[in-house]
Structure formats: C-alpha cells, structure tokens
Amino acid sequence: MDSNELKNLANKLRYMALEAIFCAGSGHPGGALSSADLITYLYFKEMRVDTQNPHDPDRDRFVFSKGHACPILYAALAEKGFFPKDELKKLRHIDSFLQGHPDLKHTPGIDMSTGSLGQGISAACGIAMAGKKQHKNYRVYTIVGDGEIQEGQFWEALNFAHKYELANLMIILDYNGLQIDGTNEEVMNIDHLKERFSSFGLNTLEIDGHNFAEIEQAFRQAKNCKDRATIVIAHTVKGKGVSFMENQVGWHGKAPTQDELNRAKAELEVA
Numbered sequence: 001m002d003s004n005e006l007k008n009l010a011n012k013l014r015y016m017a018l019e020a021i022f023c024a025g026s027g028h029p030g031g032a033l034s035s036a037d038l039i040t041y042l043y044f045k046e047m048r049v050d051t052q053n054p055h056d057p058d059r060d061r062f063v064f065s066k067g068h069a070c071p072i073l074y075a076a077l078a079e080k081g082f083f084p085k086d087e088l089k090k091l092r093h094i095d096s097f098l099q100g101h102p103d104l105k106h107t108p109g110i111d112m113s114t115g116s117l118g119q120g121i122s123a124a125c126g127i128a129m130a131g132k133k134q135h136k137n138y139r140v141y142t143i144v145g146d147g148e149i150q151e152g153q154f155w156e157a158l159n160f161a162h163k164y165e166l167a168n169l170m171i172i173l174d175y176n177g178l179q180i181d182g183t184n185e186e187v188m189n190i191d192h193l194k195e196r197f198s199s200f201g202l203n204t205l206e207i208d209g210h211n212f213a214e215i216e217q218a219f220r221q222a223k224n225c226k227d228r229a230t231i232v233i234a235h236t237v238k239g240k241g242v243s244f245m246e247n248q249v250g251w252h253g254k255a256p257t258q259d260e261l262n263r264a265k266a267e268l269e270v271a
Contacts, residue, residue, distance in 0.1 A: 001044055003212040010040040011268040013079060014241050016088055017071035022261045024092035027100070030251040031069035034176040034209070034236040035143055041215045042141055043076045051081040054108055060138050061127050063112045065120025066145035066174060067101040068253070074098050074107075082109035118151030120144065121171060125160045128169035128229075139223075143172045147179030150188040161229040162201040170222045171202075171231040174209065176238040178249045193233055202231045209234030241268050
C-alpha cells in the first residue's frame with residue numbers, strides 16, 4: 001500500500017474505532033486516534049501475521065502497552081480479518097470478547113493482555129528475549145503512551161532491553177503530549193526524551209507519527225540495527241483527524257454523541 005492508501009485506511013479505522021466507542025457509550029477516543037497511523041502501518045504494511053494461523057510461532061508480535069486505546073487495535077484486527085467487523089459494535093458489552101483493554105485469552109489476534117500502564121513494555125521485552133533465546137526471527141513491536149512513561153517500570157524495561165541487546169524489539173512512543181489529567185508538563189515533565197533514551201544505549205529515532213514516509217523510514221532503520229533495541233519518538237496529535245477532538249484533553253476518555261460521530265465521519269471522509 002502507498003502512503004495515500006495507508007492514510008485513507010487509517011481514517012477508516014479511526015471511524016470504526018469511534019463508532020465502537022459510541023456503541024459502547026464509553027472508551028478512549030483521543031489516544032486511539034493518535035495511534036491510528038502507527039497501527040495501520042504495523043498491521044497493513046509491516047507485521048507478518050496470518051488470520052488463518054493466528055498462533056503461528058513465527059509470527060511477529062505486537063503489544064499495545066497503552067491498552068485503553070484498544071478500539072483502534074480492534075478496528076485493525078477486524079479490518080484484517082481476525083473477526084467480523086460487526087463485533088466492534090459490541091465493544092465493552094457484557095457478552096463481548098472485546099473488552100475495554102486487550103484480552104489475550106478471548107480476543108483473536110491479541111498477543112498480550114494490557115491495561116495497567118507501564119507493564120506492556122516489560123511483556124514485550126520478555127517476548128523479545130524469548131525469541132532471541134530460541135533463535136527465532138520474529139520481531140516484537142510495542143506502542144507506549146507518553147503519560148505511561150512516567151511509570152518507573154517503563155525505565156526498568158529500557159534497562160533490560162539494553163542489557164540483553166534486544167535488536168528484535170521496536171518500542172514506539174505515541175507522543176501526543178496529553179494524558180487524562182492534562183498536559184504531560186502539568187502532571188510530570190518528560191522532556192529531553194531523545195537524550196534520555198539515547199543514554200540508555202537504545203537506537204533512538206524521532207519522527208512525525210502521522211507521516212507514513214517517516215514511519216516507513218523508522219521501521220527500515222530499526223530492522224537494520226542489529227545490536228540494540230530501537231525506540232521511536234513518534235510525535236502525534238491526540239484526537240488526530242477529527243477537528244473538535246484534536247489536542248483536547250477532554251476527549252481522553254468519553255464517547256461521542258450521534259451528532260459528533262456523524263461530524264467525525266464527514267471529516268474523516270469515510271464512505
């Protein structure tokens with residue numbers, strides 16, 4: 001897929017995620033929309049996954065550490081064919097396998113249950129370590145949130161990734177600048193990230209997380225780095241693609257109304 005096709009698909013996934021949240025009456029649209037382009041590239045350009053063989057031991061793995069943003073992941077899995085798209089409308093319903101956070105045991109295509117922030121990256125490190133020990137050629141990808149990296153466990157995981165030279169691990173920071181209580185600076189400042197990550201001995205890259213050419217280049221550079229884990233600071237916009245949601249902390253965790261969903265659909269130019 002070229003950049004235009006990926007962009008159109010990402011907007012389609014954005015709408016599918018918003019519709020799921022609308023049907024649930026609750027959810028986290030802001031962070032789901034900021035991750036949409038990264039998720040789209042992962043599942044429709046980069047990762048080796050097979051809907052007919054979802055437990056293939058040689059598949060690439062993905063851990064969505066910021067698990068509350070899972071509607072965008074569910075949209076990608078449904079579009080990919082892991083389960084019917086109609087299941088998205090059952091998000092958070094009592095009889096649904098689509099919970100408010102990713103569930104390894106019940107949801108097709110999920111590689112790790114996540115939700116307690118700071119822990120997903122540790123799981124990704126463990127999966128990458130297992131692959132290295134077993135001489136497997138699969139790659140492990142994880143997306144973490146910027147509010148999430150205020151957790152101490154995140155930095156412990158970076159130490160682990162460096163010590164064991166997990167070159168098969170790619171960490172992507174969805175750096176949208178907002179978290180549930182306000183801006184990152186207001187809650188706990190996390191500036192000078194490129195210098196901090198580099199000081200941990202990681203292959204550190206910085207990109208526009210909505211530019212598919214830059215995303216592609218980052219993935220290429222990560223693959224070419226054979227002696228260390230890669231971390232990518234992906235600058236994104238919370239609520240990306242929907243004007244009244246963009247950079248609005250209030251859209252961290254609430255469902256759109258029918259009118260707002262219709263407006264979003266029009267802005268995303270989804271048929």
